[in-house]
Amino acid sequence: MNSGRKTDWNGCPTRYAAGIVGDKWCFLLLRDVLLHGKRTYREFLASPEGISTNILANRLAKLETLGMLTREPDPRKASSICYFPTKKSKDFLPALVSMMVWATQHDEATEAPASFAESYSTDPGGTIAWYEAEIERVDQALRSS
Amino acid sequence: MNSGRKTDWNGCPTRYAAGIVGDKWCFLLLRDVLLHGKRTYREFLASPEGISTNILANRLAKLETLGMLTREPDPRKASSICYFPTKKSKDFLPALVSMMVWATQHDEATEAPASFAESYSTDPGGTIAWYEAEIERVDQALRSS
DNA sequence: CTCTCCACTTGCATTTTGCAAGTAATTTGA
């Protein structure tokens, strides 16, 4: 999937980020995991952007390889699968939220309320913490079922 | 370049961001403009990732259409071209820096010094302001030549 | 024991990419 020489993708942090986030589908899967509480193949498939099943499988594998997701049996039904965010992907939340704030300010068609950007600017840490708490809530609930 | 229906890409801020940044080459061009002071076709072409010329032309046009860059004659030499960052792309800096911090912490092959993430964590605003000042310096110098 | 659900895989047509070469408008150097 990455045809460049290895050295082309090492060293520079922006280039490293581009290797993961610089792909529409990886980016949106990260959104689904970090912001929308999605954990299963079917949930990812149901996102409105309409990812196709081969691409979804490919990207889930890529994100797992990159250490962004773990693939585990679903606690609710051992025969199905859950993808959980790792610390590495949770640590990406501030960057993701920062991009959301930017998009909210510059996409004239945004449906996000202006209050979102406002509350972020008055208390960025609190906004991030709120999303983090949501993630913990979702995964706690799932793991203890 | 975007085959989805229009409604598929409106509304959600993350999706909006994915439409721009969720492309390796756009992402790296933004880095070159915002972080490395690059402004000309040749400079972009010279980046170590090796973008090909047709893709570069395509992405510069895309970024111009999206309001991220302006295409202007080079003040130093009227026959050549400069691409300047707009306010919209400069506003993207905090998100970009946030991704760099994340990458610095999670890419074991990073060449960025740990001091970068540290100085960001003690004074995020100052770090951003430093990059902003660099951009102004570059563009001031260019425009007044 | 069949039927459905789930998480994929496969095949194939279409699209995008990468690479090499070419071009048109300057501009530089001898």
Added chain:
DNA sequence: TCAAATTACTTGCAAAATGCAAGTGGAGAG
């Protein structure tokens, strides 16, 4: 002054990635 170089692209084509539809194999339900 005039050939050679530079700049910002465009074009053609082969190779790779994508989208779409259909298929597969295993677990669980009825």
